[in-house]
Amino acid sequence: MVFGPSPLLPVVNDPDGKQHDPLFTPRVESAVSKAQELNFPPDFIFGSATSAYQVEGGIVDTNWNRWENRKTRKDGGDTIKNGESAGAACDMWNLFETVDLPLIIQLGLGSFRFSIEWSRVEPTEGNFDNIALARYVSWCRKLREAGVEPCVTLLHFTEPGWFIDRGGWEKRANVACFVRFAKHVVERLAPHCSQWCTLNEPVGCSVNGWLAGIHPPGRQGAVVTTCCVLFHMLLGHRDASKAISAATPAAGKPMWIMIANNIVWFEATWRWNVLTRALAAFLNMFFNYCCMDLCVHGRLICVFDLFFCLFGIRRDMRSLRGTINTIGVNNYARVQLAMGLFTCCCPSKPAVRGDGEVCSGEQNIAAGCISGDPHNPRFEMSDMEWDLVPSSLGKALRTFWKRYRLPLLVTESGIADGNLNDERRVRYLSGCLRAVAGAIDDGVDVRGYTYWSLLDNFEWAEGFRPRFGLYRIDYTDMSRHETGGLRLYRDVIHRHRSKHERSTASTASTPSPDSVAIQIDGVAADDGTKQGGATASTSDPVLANGVTSDEGTAVTNNDVDC
Numbered sequence: 006m007v008f009g010p011s012p013l014l015p016v017v018n019d020p021d022g023k024q025h026d027p028l029f030t031p032r033v034e035s036a037v038s039k040a041q042e043l044n045f046p047p048d049f050i051f052g053s054a055t056s057a058y059q060v061e062g063g064i065v066d067t068n069w070n071r072w073e074n075r076k077t078r079k080d081g082g083d084t085i086k087n088g089e090s091a092g093a094a095c096d097m098w099n100l101f102e103t104v105d106l107p108l109i110i111q112l113g114l115g116s117f118r119f120s121i122e123w124s125r126v127e128p129t130e131g132n133f134d135n136i137a138l139a140r141y142v143s144w145c146r147k148l149r150e151a152g153v154e155p156c157v158t159l160l161h162f163t164e165p166g167w168f169i170d171r172g173g174w175e176k177r178a179n180v181a182c183f184v185r186f187a188k189h190v191v192e193r194l195a196p197h198c199s200q201w202c203t204l205n206e207p208v209g210c211s212v213n214g215w216l217a218g219i220h221p222p223g224r225q226g227a228v229v230t231t232c233c234v235l236f237h238m239l240l241g242h243r244d245a246s247k248a249i250s251a252a253t254p255a256a257g258k259p260m261w262i263m264i265a266n267n268i269v270w271f272e273a274t275w276r277w278n279v280l281t282r283a284l285a286a287f288l289n290m291f292f293n294y295c296c297m298d299l300c301v302h303g304r305l306i307c308v309f310d311l312f313f314c315l316f317g318i319r320r321d322m323r324s325l326r327g328t329i330n331t332i333g334v335n336n337y338a339r340v341q342l343a344m345g346l347f348t349c350c351c352p353s354k355p356a357v358r359g360d361g362e363v364c365s366g367e368q369n370i371a372a373g374c375i376s377g378d379p380h381n382p383r384f385e386m387s388d389m390e391w392d393l394v395p396s397s398l399g400k401a402l403r404t405f406w407k408r409y410r411l412p413l414l415v416t417e418s419g420i421a422d423g424n425l426n427d428e429r430r431v432r433y434l435s436g437c438l439r440a441v442a443g444a445i446d447d448g449v450d451v452r453g454y455t456y457w458s459l460l461d462n463f464e465w466a467e468g469f470r471p472r473f474g475l476y477r478i479d480y481t482d483m484s485r486h487e488t489g490g491l492r493l494y495r496d497v498i499h500r501h502r503s504k505h506e507r508s509t510a511s512t513a514s515t516p517s518p519d520s521v522a523i524q525i526d527g528v529a530a531d532d533g534t535k536q537g538g539a540t541a542s543t544s545d546p547v548l549a550n551g552v553t554s555d556e557g558t559a560v561t562n563n564d565v566d567c
């Protein structure tokens with residue numbers, strides 16, 4: 006297992022002094038045509054994702070409800086920007102079957118990733134609400150009936166209040182609570198679902214909550230507790246993974262077991278600065294590799310492995326070996342590190358945006374004299390203040406393939422673009438799809454791409470301002486509206502399908518791609534007849550049971566053939 010500097014992301018220098026990622030094409034027309042020319046393997050899965058707290062609405066007693074109610078964090082900032090709360094969110098809890106499922110089918114998705122809300126399924130300790138769970142079972146069944154494979158996340162940042170009262174992830178004894186919940190869910194959902202993420206971004210979750218203090222419980226600089234929380238989550242993952250492996254899957258559907266890891270590339274802004282380069286290498290190791298090293302090999306790279314063995318957890322670390330069989334990759338941001346004035350020890354630096362608004366400080370780091378920023382002013386950025394660098398996804402896929410030789414699934418990739426004319430989303434999505442196709446051409450075993458998110462959602466500490474959705478939500482009536490990004494994605498998916506339907510019709514059998522670690526079946530495609538036309542031609546504003554074509558978007562039907 007390697008530890009050292011990784012290659013920098015490629016940069017194009019523009020004549021006006023600005024810079025851009027080579028895959029982030031400046032002109033939308035050319036981004037669209039490049040995406041339309043892409044080729045993916047026949048069984049490649051195009052998906053999209055959500056998480057319960059961000060979209061379902063009506064969730065009342067979790068660590069995040071409490072964080073919302075607290076209003077102010079330790080450094081004086083808002084716990085949630087402008088005191089917002091998730092509240093009814095997109096009301097997906099009530100609208101999934103009637104509104105969102107038809108949208109998923111019309112879009113032509115091959116998989117849909119969503120999370121199970123622990124506080125709904127186990128509202129009080131040890132008492133399961135099987136009616137709530139039955140609704141998730143029904144979602145899985147209906148998705149599958151439509152040819153869309155469910156991808157279930159067991160823990161996406163939210164835990165029930167009673168679990169927090171017991172001390173949450175800080176206490177090892179509480180791991181058993183999560184495992185009990187996971188087993189209960191897996192037992193009921195396993196016949197209807199073959200793709201599983203036990204945890205979403207355990208590193209980000211522990212760092213944001215216990216080191217940076219920008220997510221609950223809002224502790225700052227608690228280095229040891231951060232490591233304990235992460236370690237306990239991994240133990241929970243290990244036992245959940247065992248439950249998934251032991252469950253009986255549906256015929257011909259081997260289980261994919263993953264953790265959705267947030268891959269953030271840290272880079273030294275000034276290459277000559279050995280200190281920041283060393284720090285970047287360390288942060289890449291901690292953020293990007295440590296969980297996967299443990300879950301694939303049961304060990305960390307040598308010095309770190311020795312260090313943690315001293316704490317008497319050697320056996321636990323080894324027991325994590327082989328607990329995933331697919332690598333889940335979430336990718337959004339890269340962070341550039343620079344030396345500055347000594348800033349004391351303040352791991353999160355609330356950034357001020359151009360319009361004077363203050364961001365939550367997610368991924369902004371300032372500790373000692375080093376600061377890290379996900380935005381370099383020479384680059385174009387998203388509404389999260391993250392530079393738009395789709396090449397970072399390609400780098401993640403190639404690096405992880407080289408390191409682990411396991412199949413990969415992009416479990417999240419997306420952009421917050423709140424403009425009605427969401428050209429940035431179109432250009433970024435095109436870039437990310439090209440990054441994936443390029444990695445596949447280089448021999449990387451990527452099984453699918455999941456756009457984050459299907460719907461605009463409650464963006465944690467940032468509230469509702471960032472708009473990640475393929476469908477834009479009008480929160481006044483919960484109507485869903487198409488974006489330019491959606492039209493591009495649908496077009497790519499439908500071209501892919503018709504290409505492969507044609508080629509399967511003309512060949513007796515299609516050879517399945519070599520499987521490296523596990524045999525993973527492609528997800529059966531829905532028949533092409535339901536797609537496209539009906540949705541794209543709907544032009545009235547929508548209510549709870551339809552969608553509109555948003556005339557305000559710049560990517561017109563001339564750009565994307567819907």
Ligand code: BGC
Pocket residue numbers: 056059205206209267335337417457464
């Ligand atoms: C999380 C999502 C979040 C997205 C965009 C990911 O890290 O899993 O919940 O909405 O990033 O910030």
